[in-house]
Amino acid sequence: MGAGWAAAAFAGLDAPDIARLDALPVHALPAGTRLFGPGEQAQGFAVILSGRVEVSLTGASGREILLYAIEPGQSCIQSTLGLMGDEPYTGEAITVRDTRLALIPAPLFRALMDRSGPFRAQVFHAFATRMSEMTQLLERVAFTRVEARLAQALLDLGPEGLVTATHAELAARIGSAREVVSRRLEALARRGLVGTERGRILLRDLPGLRQLASVG
Amino acid sequence: MGAGWAAAAFAGLDAPDIARLDALPVHALPAGTRLFGPGEQAQGFAVILSGRVEVSLTGASGREILLYAIEPGQSCIQSTLGLMGDEPYTGEAITVRDTRLALIPAPLFRALMDRSGPFRAQVFHAFATRMSEMTQLLERVAFTRVEARLAQALLDLGPEGLVTATHAELAARIGSAREVVSRRLEALARRGLVGTERGRILLRDLPGLRQLASVG
DNA sequence: GATCCGATGTGACCATGTCACAGACGGCAA
DNA sequence: TTGCCGTCTGTGACATGGTCACATCGGATC
Numbered sequence: 506m507g508a509g510w511a512a513a514a515f516a517g518l519d520a521p522d523i524a525r526l527d528a529l530p531v532h533a534l535p536a537g538t539r540l541f542g543p544g545e546q547a548q549g550f551a552v553i554l555s556g557r558v559e560v561s562l563t564g565a566s567g568r569e570i571l572l573y574a575i576e577p578g579q580s581c582i583q584s585t586l587g588l589m590g591d592e593p594y595t596g597e598a599i600t601v602r603d604t605r606l607a608l609i610p611a612p613l614f615r616a617l618m619d620r621s622g623p624f625r626a627q628v629f630h631a632f633a634t635r636m637s638e639m640t641q642l643l644e645r646v647a648f649t650r651v652e653a654r655l656a657q658a659l660l661d662l663g664p665e666g667l668v669t670a671t672h673a674e675l676a677a678r679i680g681s682a683r684e685v686v687s688r689r690l691e692a693l694a695r696r697g698l699v700g701t702e703r704g705r706i707l708l709r710d711l712p713g714l715r716q717l718a719s720v721g
Numbered sequence: 722m723g724a725g726w727a728a729a730a731f732a733g734l735d736a737p738d739i740a741r742l743d744a745l746p747v748h749a750l751p752a753g754t755r756l757f758g759p760g761e762q763a764q765g766f767a768v769i770l771s772g773r774v775e776v777s778l779t780g781a782s783g784r785e786i787l788l789y790a791i792e793p794g795q796s797c798i799q800s801t802l803g804l805m806g807d808e809p810y811t812g813e814a815i816t817v818r819d820t821r822l823a824l825i826p827a828p829l830f831r832a833l834m835d836r837s838g839p840f841r842a843q844v845f846h847a848f849a850t851r852m853s854e855m856t857q858l859l860e861r862v863a864f865t866r867v868e869a870r871l872a873q874a875l876l877d878l879g880p881e882g883l884v885t886a887t888h889a890e891l892a893a894r895i896g897s898a899r900e901v902v903s904r905r906l907e908a909l910a911r912r913g914l915v916g917t918e919r920g921r922i923l924l925r926d927l928p929g930l931r932q933l934a935s936v937g
Numbered sequence: 938g939a940t941c942c943g944a945t946g947t948g949a950c951c952a953t954g955t956c957a958c959a960g961a962c963g964g965c966a967a
Numbered sequence: 968t969t970g971c972c973g974t975c976t977g978t979g980a981c982a983t984g985g986t987c988a989c990a991t992c993g994g995a996t997c
Contacts, residue, residue: 562856564864566986572856585849595856618845619838629834633801636852640778640788640811643859647896648780651984671944680863682985687945689984703944703993782955867953887975898954903976919962919975 510554510607514578517623529607540581540598549608550628551581556604560596561677570646570680572596573638582635585614585628646680654679655689657718659699659708668706726770726823730794733839745823756814757800765824766844767797772820776812777893786862786896788812789854798851801830801844862896870895871905872933875915875924884922 511518511526518526531554534540540551540558551558558575560583575581575598583596609617617624645654658678662668670678676686690706693699698714700707708714727734727742734742747770750756756767756774767774774791776799791797791814799812825833833840861870874894878884886894892902906922909915914930916923924930 562860562863564860566864568864568985570859570863572859582852595853595860618841622835625834625841632848632852636798636848636855637811639852639855639859643786643788643855643862644778644780644811646859647778647786647862648782648784673944683944684946684986685984688947691946701945784954889975899975900955900977901953904953904978907977917976 510552514552514554514580515624515627517626518621522617522621522624525613526607526609529609531605531607534600534604534606536600536602536604538600538604540600541584542597543595547584547611549584549610550614551575551584552607552609553577553579553581554605554607556600556602556606558598558604558606559601560598562596568680568682569677571678572642573635574601580628580631582631585632651679651681651685652689652693653718653720654681655686656693656698656714659706660711660714660718663706663708666708666711668708669704670706671704726768730768730770730796731840731843733842734837738833738837738840741829742823742825745825747821747823750816750820750822752816752818752820754816754820756797756816758813759811763800763827765800765826766830767791767800768823768825769793769795769797770821770823772816772818772822774814774820774822775817776814778812784896784898785893787894788858789851790817796844796847798847801848867895867897867901868905868909869934869936870897871902872909872914872930875922876927876930876934879922879924882924882927884924885920886922887920 509527510531511523515523515526534556536556541547543563553575555577558581560572560575560581561569562572563569581598583598618628645657655675658675659668662670662678672686672690673683675690676683679686690699690701693714694701696713698708698710698717700709725743726747727739731739731742750772752772757763759779769791771793774797776788776791776797777785778788779785797814799814834844861873871891874891875884878886878894888902888906889899891906892899895902906915906917910917912929914924914926914933916925
C-alpha cells in the first residue's frame with residue numbers, strides 16, 4: 506500500500522474523501538519506533554500502510570503482554586479511544602518492522618465519521634474486532650495454562666515451523682516470565698514437540714502444538 | 722428511567738427519533754435472567770433502564786470472571802459486536818437485580834447510526850469506555866496479585882463497609898478460585914482489615930483496603 | 938585468545954489453582 | 968426439639984506459575 510492507499514483501505518468512500526486521505530503525508534518509521542505510550546494523547550487516527558505495529562501492556566513488575574498487532578490496511582483503534590471518549594491510552598505501541606503509516610488528523614476523522622457511512626462501517630468493524638479479540642485474550646490469560654499460550658504464540662510466529670525469538674520475547678508476548686518460558690520450552694523439547702537453539706525454536710510437531718494450543 | 726427514557730439516555734437526538742425509541746416495548750426481567758450466552762446472535766441493541774446486568778466470562782474449568790456491569794442509562798456494547806461485525810458473543814449476560822430494558826431492533830439501530838450524530842457519539846463513547854475498562858481489567862488479571870483484586874472487589878461491593886457475598890461469588894468476580902478467596906480473606910482478617918461471617922464480610926479498615934487495591 | 942554482553946539454565950521459595958474432603962451453619966420437616 | 972440436607976467454609980496435599988539470585992554459555996568485538 507502506498508500512493509492511492511485510501512481506496513484500498515476504505516472501500517466505498519467517495520472520490521473527494523479518497524483524494525483527501527491520499528493527500529495526507531505518509532510517515533516512514535524504522536522498526537522499534539514507539540508510536541505512543543501510556544497516558545499520551547492521540548495525535549490522530551493511524552492507518553498502517555506497510556510493516557507491523559504491536560500494542561502491548563506493561564505491568565508494575567515490568568512484565569509485558571501483547572494486546573494485538575496492527576497489519577497493513579488496519580487502523581490503530583487505540584488511537585480512537587482518545588478521539589471519541591476521553592480515555593487515555595493504557596497500552597504502548599511500537600513498530601516491530603519498518604513501517605509506513607498515515608495519520609488522519611482528528612478534525613478530518615470526525616468529519617469522515619459524520620458524513621461517510623462506509624468510513625464509519627470500517628471503523629466500527631475494526632473496533633468490534635478488537636473488542637472481540639481482547640475478550641478472547643482475557644479469557645486465555647485468565648483461564649489457560651502457560652503451555653497453551655506458548656504453543657499458540659509459537660504457531661503464530663512460525664506457522665512454517667521456525668520461530669526466531671528469544672525466550673524473553675516469547676514471555677513478553679504471552680504475559681509470562683522468561684524463566685517460565687525456558688522451562689516450558691525445555692519440557693516441550695523433551696516431549697519432542699520442539700527443538701531449541703539460541704535465538705530460535707524449531708517446531709517439530711505442528712499438529713501436536715496445535716492440539717496443545719487449543720486444549721488450554 | 723421509564724416512559725420517556727430515550728431523551729435522557731440519548732441526549733441530543735431529534736424528536737422523531739426519541740419518539741421512535743420511547744415507543745419500543747420495555748421488558749421487565751427478574752433478577753437472575755440470562756440475557757445472552759456465548760455464541761448467540763444479538764437480538765438488538767439493549768439499553769438498561771433500571772436494575773443491573775453483569776457480563777462475565779466462564780473458562781473451560783468452570784472458573785468465572787466479571788467483565789463489566791451495565792447500569793441504568795448504559796447500553797450493552799457486547800450486543801453491538803454482532804450488529805456491527807460478525808463476532809459472536811463470548812460473554813454471558815445476566816441480570817443481578819430486577820431489570821427493565823429496551824431492545825432497539827437491528828434495523829432501527831443501523832438507521833440511527835447512519836443518520837444521527839448524537840446517537841453515534843453515544844454508542845462510540847460507550848464502546849471506547851468499555852474497551853478501556855477491558856484493557857484495565859486485563860492488566861489487573863495479568864499482572865496483579867489476587868489480594869489486590871479481592872480488596873478492589875470488596876470495596877466495589879461494599880463501599881460503606883459491609884459486603885454481602887459468598888466466597889464463591891467473590892472468586893467468580895475476580896477470576897480466582899473459591900479456596901483461594903477463603904484463604905486470602907482469612908489472611909486479611911488476621912491483619913484486622915476485615916471480619917468474616919457466613920455470607921458477609923465486614924470491611925474494618927477501608928483505607929488499608931484501598932491501599933492494597935491500588936498497590937497490586 | 939581475552940573480554941563483554943545478551944541468552945539461557947537452575948535452585949529455592951512464594952503465590953495461586955486444583956482436588957478431595959471435613960466441618961459448620963441454617964433452614965426445614967417430622 | 969431433633970434430625971436431615973444443602974450450602975458455605977476450612978484444610979491438607981500437590982501441581983503450576985512468578986520471582987529472585989546466580990551460574991553458564993555463545994557470539995561478537997577488541
